Amino acid sequence: MTGLHNSVLQEPREPSIASIDLDIEAPSAAANAVAVEIGLNAAIVSMIADEPQILTVCPAGPRTVKQAPALPFGLFTPLKHRTLEIGLRDWVKGQTGLDLGYVEQLYTFGDRGRHARLGGDSLHVVSIGYLALTRTEDTPLAAGVGWSDWYEHFPWEDWRDGKPPILSQEIEPRLTEWASRPEPPGTPRRPLARMDRLRMSFGLSVPWDDERVLERYEVLYEAGLVAEAARDGRSAAQDWAALPALGRPMMFDHRRILATAMSRLRGKLKYRPLIFELMPETFTLFDLQRVVEAILGSYLHKQNFRRLVENAGLVEPAGGVAARTGGRPARVYRFRRNVLLERPAPGFRVKVHNVARPA
Amino acid sequence: MTGLHNSVLQEPREPSIASIDLDIEAPSAAANAVAVEIGLNAAIVSMIADEPQILTVCPAGPRTVKQAPALPFGLFTPLKHRTLEIGLRDWVKGQTGLDLGYVEQLYTFGDRGRHARLGGDSLHVVSIGYLALTRTEDTPLAAGVGWSDWYEHFPWEDWRDGKPPILSQEIEPRLTEWASRPEPPGTPRRPLARMDRLRMSFGLSVPWDDERVLERYEVLYEAGLVAEAARDGRSAAQDWAALPALGRPMMFDHRRILATAMSRLRGKLKYRPLIFELMPETFTLFDLQRVVEAILGSYLHKQNFRRLVENAGLVEPAGGVAARTGGRPARVYRFRRNVLLERPAPGFRVKVHNVARPA
DNA sequence: TCAAAAGTGTTATCCTTACACCCATGT
DNA sequence: ACATGGGTGTAAGGATAACACTTTTGA
Structure with missing residues (x-):
């Protein structure tokens, strides 16, 4: 038995998600229903002034601290929509005013983080992430909807002006420290040690791979270095407020979905002419x-x-x-x-x- | 607007599924619940005598005609299982006796075909397909569980002894005929014409691509040349009984999931050392x-x-x-x-x- | 005249592919 | 001896990466 499970083999073109899930404790057992709600989430990419942007919404609700933006999302209603994709298009149209062109499914996530539910209830939502590409059109966007530069959420992913300083100054020292600490007891067996995962995904042992966006986000999440990890109840030991934010956080697991979208887009670019969905005629x-x-x-x-x-x-x-x-x-x-x-x-x-x- | 949507750009590594869904008519409107059941389905691959096999079960139920085999499957119960993958592993263990090693998610399918539901009711099921790799072990399998050669289900995919005769003799003539017929009225706009899709996926205009298993299955399905299409109410005009079966059919949309698994495995082999999950030490x-x-x-x-x-x-x-x-x-x-x-x-x-x- | 970006040519290098050929064992 | 599969060497061809250089415009 070689013991190679899950995340090691997944990147770059087929990202693993399950690795995070495995560490979250079980929900408080309650009702007995097996019915589950299906959330549809769209990472909608467009180019504005030569920068990739994603469409974000600010859902109404109790505005605790400064509200993190969300991807357009909604529940799948099978009686209204024949297919998942039709449901997604309808939700996006209603929520943002945008007609989607190219759409592809990314991944289905089983848990959005216990502390991040919409109403605070314990209803289970399975969220399906989608990638959509669109040209920036003159379609007026609904209120509360706007474009957000994706490198604001992932500043370490933009190497166009050389290695981003945030890597050497913030990320690498703290991840190295994290990797040198032992795994906490009760952690499921992992195929790779922390240090190996760090070296692989952040280009310390192999060249930096532009496609490993999701892997890097997952490492940062597990190390408790993104705000979502603290919010989801991970890294309670961290003095969160003292740390500078690594990228702008998003609601739910939406930054994870965005990371998946970036990985997919970067990977697929190399063997499919996707790019032209973002270009003018x-x-x-x-x-x-x-x-x-x-x-x-x-x-x-x-x-x-x-x-x-x-x-x-x-x-x-x-x-x-x-x-x-x-x-x-x-x-x-x-x-x-x-x-x-x-x-x-x-x-x-x-x-x-x-x-x-x-x- | 270039008009490039969906399926054209997807293959070979990121298969499109939605294309089939779009043609199925809406379900008879009935109840009002939004809750949906989540079906977990595993394409479990192992090598036996140098041939790839998949694990199949014969679910109990009314045995109309000869029962088509199914992949191991079950419903996701969020209160029992923290994550989708844990649920899958549990279902497979209970249903077949097998402990899964390497598992990865494939795709989430929104509709299994109206005529193929388990109890005949109109409950909506979203099915999530998984790929699992395992070595053939001495674990005794439960009753009704067995291994099935995947080329029995996809005889046109095995080119080890040259081009499979079924392609020239059965598939190509009938697909060419299908492609020459006009699209039926009411068909959604497609980015590529039938003939172009046929030429691409079956190696008529480009060399045969081993990774396009799913694309080929989808073309055959749409052309009404696989048994599942007739069963799902497509190709009613075909005199189905008169046609030789193109590969062994499976229950629900399980052959589509298997096609997705084959595409993924063939594609991923080329850039990840997945294969060793199937090899002995x-x-x-x-x-x-x-x-x-x-x-x-x-x-x-x-x-x-x-x-x-x-x-x-x-x-x-x-x-x-x-x-x-x-x-x-x-x-x-x-x-x-x-x-x-x-x-x-x-x-x-x-x-x-x-x-x-x-x- | 210079800056800026478009566009062309050429070489060195690496990788892939194909082919030739020898090695060790069982029957 | 010979069939079978194990194993090595090498040369041709193609793709890629790096560099040098010319062209055409606006300021």
């Missing part, structure tokens, strides 16, 4: 590069990016040039849809740079 | 190759496979040799667990052959 190659870079959180080599895109057959000239600020006008391209029929796995098989912009 | 390189080949459904080049495995750092000599039938005794290896800490994406980046065994 026509664009220049450098427009495209900036969007890819913003999603991946790192800079790419310009000349090689051009060639990659061109001889992967991903785009075709749309005719005409774009007059841009400074510099020679660029040719305008559009997505070449036929690539789907011609190539087995069309995408941006790029090498990331993880240093400040290369020459 | 020690093995020869050829043992390993045969298991990989059985999962992928195609032969690999022997010499290159050896080198790939060795200098990917996936294995290390365990000492000793295996006395085997015919031929020189082979060195015995074991999984090298440290590879997880050293390589970003350790796996079998093999090129499949899709012809009879290469020299």
Whole structure:
């Protein structure tokens, strides 16, 4: 028996979630019903000013401290909606005013954290996370709905200006300390020790992997270094108020869902032409590069990016040039849809740079 | 607006499911409850005699015609089980006697097909599919539980002896006919035409892709060529009894879950060392190759496979040799667990052959 | 004339693929 | 002897990464 369970093998393209769940204590036994409510949650991504944004709502309710934003969410009502995805689209439309285009399911989470329930009751909710991609449209958003830069929630994921200082200054020292402490008694057997997980996910033993967003969030959660962990009753020993917040927290397990969405998007970019769901009809190659870079959180080599895109057959000239600020006008391209029929796995098989912009 | 939604972009590593759902008519409106039952379903894979097998159960109930096998399944009871995965493990243990090792979530399905409900009632069930890998152990299985060769359910997926005849003889002609017919009225807009989907998934315009198991099953389902489609009330126009069965059907949507599991396993093999969950503690390189080949459904080049495995750092000599039938005794290896800490994406980046065994 | 960005060419390197061939054992 | 599978060497080809350099615009 090799003993390789769960989270070790999951990343980067198929994230593990269960690892956190296993540490939460059982709910106080009460009623006997097996019925469960299904929460649908959407991480809706759009590009605004070359930065990836996600749609957030501020649900009404008792405003304890400063309210953390939430993803658009709602309950699945099977009698009203034939399928989960139709229900999701309907909820999002009603809650935000937005019509979703591309939608894909991410993961189904079994527990949202005991202390974070909507009404404080003990009703069980299973939440299904979705990723949606949309172009920023002129659709007016409902009140309380807005866009939120995803790197505000994950500042350690943006390497476009070199390694984020928060990693060396805040995260690495405290995670190293956490990893050097022994596991508390009663912890389920893990396939990897704390230190190994830290080294893998934060690029200490392997190069930093842009796709391991979820793994990193889970480590931070377990170490009690994100606000959600304290809120969920983990890391009671931590003097939470004394610590600087690592990224902006969100309601429920929504930051975990966002981490899942970022992992999926970053991973899938490399073998599916998802990116064009975020692009306007026509664009220049450098427009495209900036969007890819913003999603991946790192800079790419310009000349090689051009060639990659061109001889992967991903785009075709749309005719005409774009007059841009400074510099020679660029040719305008559009997505070449036929690539789907011609190539087995069309995408941006790029090498990331993880240093400040290369020459 | 490029109009690229859903299923086009999903394969091969992140399968789309929603496409089928969209075609099923709404359930007869009845009660008003929003509570939904959560079904947990496990595709449990093991190798027996170098063939991949899945665990099936024959649930008790009215035996109309010959009963199709089911995956082990059960309802999630949140008051008894803290997490979805714990619930799954418990159900499987009770139903089959098996202790699961490696488990990962696949997908959450919103509708199991109206005509295929357990008691015939209209209760809504959301089913969550899981993939589990296990070594065949001496654990005695409960009554009615057994192993089933997965290529019996998907005979067109095994290319180890060249292209399966069922493709040229049965599937391609009928799918071509289906693709040439116009979409029925009322069909939701699809990003790709029938013919394009057929060409992509069945290797007519791109090389056959071993990972697109689910895409292929979905096309067959929509074309009404698998028994489940007729059972679910699709393809009423087909004279079903006159057609030879394309693969052994399963209960509910379990063959769809199995297809998802096969897609995931075949895809993930290439960048995660999942395979070793199916291997004994020690093995020869050829043992390993045969298991990989059985999962992928195609032969690999022997010499290159050896080198790939060795200098990917996936294995290390365990000492000793295996006395085997015919031929020189082979060195015995074991999984090298440290590879997880050293390589970003350790796996079998093999090129499949899709012809009879290469020299 | 300079800055800024577009766009092209070329090489060195690595990895993959394919092929050739030898080794050790049982019958 | 020969069949069978174990195991090694190497060369051709393709993809990638890095670098140098030219072109076209606006200020």
